[in-house]
Amino acid sequence: DGFAKMQSVPASPADGDAIELVADDICACSLPDASVDRILSWQTFEHIMDPAAALREMHRVLRPGGVAFIEYNPFFSIDGAHWVGTIDIPWAHARLDDEAFEEAVTxxxxxxPAYAGRLVRERINRMSHAQCRDFAHEAGFEVVEFLPRVRTEDALVLDDRILSQVLARYPQARPIDLLCRIVRVVLRKGEKGPI
Known part of the structure; x- marks a missing residue:
């Protein structure tokens, strides 16, 4: 489990035992360089429209040896449109063009809600698993764990027609992207500072 691995990495808070939780814009973070030991992100990373920038900022603000734990619901999963955009057509949000998707939802x-199509179109990034790993490496992170949670029942629904429709719109997607509803990622900044 990624969270257990994160907990096993020793923390060294600056003032001993105080833990400060900070909510900030991770793409333009106000925190100083090398100022935090841990970054925790649950069910938000898919809503960051520039995940590469977010990972660069995470790397910048983490102290050497610091760890980022990210859990997200990727766009390409069967429920990647979130509750508001998940409908009775498997992977409709990734298969249909915007107009057809909005018509299907209504x-x-x-x-x-009327904003279902806009949420899916404007507020959920299209990052594949491979892109997430690449962005993390490019930011300077070591990928300690990358844990996609695959659901067997989704594999029973995914067929060649669905896959080809998704790939026609999003060539970066792979079957694993469609079969995974949750991704847990543990990243570590090197001990020697920026890589």
Missing amino acids: TLHPGR
């Missing part, structure tokens, strides 16, 4: 689920 037709199949007329009670859904």
